[in-house]
Amino acid sequence: MTERTTIPGIAVPGIAHAFLAWRGEGVWDWRSADGTQETVDVPELVRRLKRGVPVAVADEAVLDRLVDETRGTWMEKIAILARVRGAMPGGSLVVPVRRAVASKRPALEQADLDAQRASLGIGTIQGMLEEARKGAFSPAQAVQAGDIAALEERMGRESDPYWWMSAMEKAAAAWAAMRIADPGIRARATSDGTVTEATVVRSTPSRIVARCVRPPRARVGKAMVQVAGTGWPTLGGRTFRLAASSVSRAGFEIVLTGKDIQMAPGMKLTVMEDPFLPREGAPRSKWSRQSRSAGPSREVPGWL
Amino acid sequence: MNDAAALADRLPAPARDALKAIWAGTETVILDSPPGAGKTEAISLIAPLLAGAGRFPVTVASPTVAGAYLIAERIQRQNTGVPVMLTGGSFTPRRAAGVPCVSGNPAPGEIYVSTIASRGAGRGRTGIMIVDEAYQATALAVRNAARGADQLLLVGDPGQIGPVIPFDQTGFDMLEDNPAGRAPDVFASRKGTVRTHLESTWRLGAATVEAIAPLYSFPFASARSESGYEGNEILVAETGATSVIDPRLMRTAADRACGLARRTVVRDGREKAATVAVIATRNEQTSILASMLAARAEGAGIVVGTADLLQGAEYDCVVAIDPLAGAATATGHAVALGRLCVMLSRHRTHLTFVTASQVARLLDRETEWGTVGMEVRERLAKASNRKDPS
Numbered sequence: 032m033t034e035r036t037t038i039p040g041i042a043v044p045g046i047a048h049a050f051l052a053w054r055g056e057g058v059w060d061w062r063s064a065d066g067t068q069e070t071v072d073v074p075e076l077v078r079r080l081k082r083g084v085p086v087a088v089a090d091e092a093v094l095d096r097l098v099d100e101t102r103g104t105w106m107e108k109i110a111i112l113a114r115v116r117g118a119m120p121g122g123s124l125v126v127p128v129r130r131a132v133a134s135k136r137p138a139l140e141q142a143d144l145d146a147q148r149a150s151l152g153i154g155t156i157q158g159m160l161e162e163a164r165k166g167a168f169s170p171a172q173a174v175q176a177g178d179i180a181a182l183e184e185r186m187g188r189e190s191d192p193y194w195w196m197s198a199m200e201k202a203a204a205a206w207a208a209m210r211i212a213d214p215g216i217r218a219r220a221t222s223d224g225t226v227t228e229a230t231v232v233r234s235t236p237s238r239i240v241a242r243c244v245r246p247p248r249a250r251v252g253k254a255m256v257q258v259a260g261t262g263w264p265t266l267g268g269r270t271f272r273l274a275a276s277s278v279s280r281a282g283f284e285i286v287l288t289g290k291d292i293q294m295a296p297g298m299k300l301t302v303m304e305d306p307f308l309p310r311e312g313a314p315r316s317k318w319s320r321q322s323r324s325a326g327p328s329r330e331v332p333g334w335l
Numbered sequence: 336m337n338d339a340a341a342l343a344d345r346l347p348a349p350a351r352d353a354l355k356a357i358w359a360g361t362e363t364v365i366l367d368s369p370p371g372a373g374k375t376e377a378i379s380l381i382a383p384l385l386a387g388a389g390r391f392p393v394t395v396a397s398p399t400v401a402g403a404y405l406i407a408e409r410i411q412r413q414n415t416g417v418p419v420m421l422t423g424g425s426f427t428p429r430r431a432a433g434v435p436c437v438s439g440n441p442a443p444g445e446i447y448v449s450t451i452a453s454r455g456a457g458r459g460r461t462g463i464m465i466v467d468e469a470y471q472a473t474a475l476a477v478r479n480a481a482r483g484a485d486q487l488l489l490v491g492d493p494g495q496i497g498p499v500i501p502f503d504q505t506g507f508d509m510l511e512d513n514p515a516g517r518a519p520d521v522f523a524s525r526k527g528t529v530r531t532h533l534e535s536t537w538r539l540g541a542a543t544v545e546a547i548a549p550l551y552s553f554p555f556a557s558a559r560s561e562s563g564y565e566g567n568e569i570l571v572a573e574t575g576a577t578s579v580i581d582p583r584l585m586r587t588a589a590d591r592a593c594g595l596a597r598r599t600v601v602r603d604g605r606e607k608a609a610t611v612a613v614i615a616t617r618n619e620q621t622s623i624l625a626s627m628l629a630a631r632a633e634g635a636g637i638v639v640g641t642a643d644l645l646q647g648a649e650y651d652c653v654v655a656i657d658p659l660a661g662a663a664t665a666t667g668h669a670v671a672l673g674r675l676c677v678m679l680s681r682h683r684t685h686l687t688f689v690t691a692s693q694v695a696r697l698l699d700r701e702t703e704w705g706t707v708g709m710e711v712r713e714r715l716a717k718a719s720n721r722k723d724p725s
Binding site: 193331334 | 354355479485513
């Protein structure tokens with residue numbers, strides 16, 4: 032299949048998707064991944080898109096036309112999402128490819144596109160996950176890569192721009208953490224506190240208290256724990272909740288909880304804080320447009 | 336609390352209007368301010384009035400930790416008897432200047448001071464949230480921070496540099512309810528929002544007010560009584576710089592800063608050495624300037640920094656390097672009007688604006704930044720050619 036580009040983040044190469052081409056006013060070609068092609072009108076197109084079928088388009092101009100023809104419907108947000116995701120830190124790994132491809136040739140065969148991606152290093156989220164599977168990343172980076180991929184995948188299902196913005200901020204932090212979460216520098220305190228050293232001071236079957244040399248960045252979030260010299264993550268890849276932290280001049284303590292975990296006091300840990308997983312996204316707020324409420328009514332005192 | 340009426344009398348009329356609106360139950364109130372108009376002072380009076388006389392639980396949120404320390408200290412200094420506390424993981428008693436550091440939520444009659452990020456991360460409840468420097472926060476950040484608040488008072492200077500977002504947010508631009516937008520700009524469109532603005536600046540003189548007027552959507556005047564400085568309020572020094580680190584540009588700025596550092600200003604009847612800052616927009620410029628000044632005796636006390644870094648600061652004299660001076664192209668960073676506004680409004684007595692002859696060529700008259708940027712520069716030049724009475 033000839034494919035010049037994808038809507039960033041909506042269509043991930045390697046995942047079955049449809050290719051959309053504009054035929055004329057209100058008429059679109061829908062080419063499925065299995066090669067079948069049919070003509071659809073805009074209402075049908077929107078119905079299919081609402082079902083969450085990943086689609087690809089040729090370029091920004093087609094994307095703009097898609098937005099124009101479906102304006103006022105669900106697609107407007109999807110188009111924004113496409114652009115938002117295209118702008119994600121780390122290039123979302125799709126945009127650099129798209130730009131590079133667009134700047135060099137108007138149309139490319141799949142093989143050419145693959146070659147372009149290869150020349151740019153990691154080309155897509157899918158490619159990044161492949162790299163992670165091949166062991167190109169440190170285990171910590173692999174964890175981050177998985178988290179970012181999960182985040183991007185979820186972005187396609189959310190419709191609240193506040194959620195997207197929140198997710199992008201978290202992804203920016205995740206990308207930063209990924210760049211620094213490298214075994215070579217793991218022992219050092221890192222700039223945003225994502226990785227630090229700790230020593231177990233107390234341990235019970237489901238609770239570990241470890242003392243670290245610098246405060247964790249966030250009081251809530253997940254923490255990945257590594258026992259020195261045994262790889263990352265250890266203990267079956269289990270994640271532990273960062274249950275509490277306290278700061279003192281001597282250092283700080285973190286409490287990790289998890290099922291059936293036990294470590295001997297004195298054991299060295301490397302703790303990677305993971306405060307940026309947007310499990311909740313942007314929290315519901317009375318300040319969102321959808322939930323407008325009136326303020327209280329009070330009498331202003333005379334002296335005012 | 337101590338005499339509430341006397342405390343309220345110290346508020347300028349627009350700030351009192353904002354207080355009245357919040358007191359009456361308006362959900363969102365925006366208090367805009369020109370530079371040096373006493374935003375922090377207004378908050379340090381409004382917060383204790385709401386908490387003390389109104390018995391509301393009040394939270395003041397600042398974009399930065401330093402800002403939160405400052406506002407907590409200012410409220411404490413008002414000696415109103417209303418308890419004020421810092422809350423959040425970033426605060427330590429050592430730096431808190433006697434303000435207690437606690438956790439939790441304010442009770443009626445208490446003021447908690449925190450950062451916007453800290454309030455956004457927690458699930459705190461409060462009655463009224465006052466956001467300081469609200470134009471430096473995104474709508475997303477304020478929405479998250481205020482989700483446990485019943486009412487919101489946003490205070491800020493619309494001329495300042497907006498929030499720094501580490502990714503391209505243009506995808507959101509077409510939304511009216513834009514999570515990446517500056518909080519007051521987005522909240523202003525909520526139904527029932529009351530918006531008012533402070534009308535005078537205590538920091539800037541008349542010439543500067545006139546020069547930066549195109550950068551504001553509301554009028555304001557200078558209320559500065561005396562400058563304490565002999566000479567023009569504004570001086571424009573034009574160079575033939577052809578790069579942003581052109582030695583002519585750098586040397587002109589450094590020479591002028593050293594000259595100003597030798598001068599004195601009279602304040603409260605006392606003569607004292609002028610505080611001087613050199614403000615640029617690029618880190619390579621500040622690096623060069625810092626090294627040039629380090630080699631000179633007069634350079635010892637001169638502050639060098641970027642507009643982003645020195646936003647919110649105040650000096651007797653400022654040397655500002657035109658963001659477009661020597662530039663080959665007009666980048667978004669260099670043409671941002673907020674950045675220009677910050678550079679032109681940090682001085683109490685004198686501003687030297689170091690520019691270059693090629694700047695006019697870069698200002699695109701088809702754009703807002705081009706027309707407004709040109710008008711501001713023309714006004715600066717006009718003020719420079721005029722002999723100020725001071």
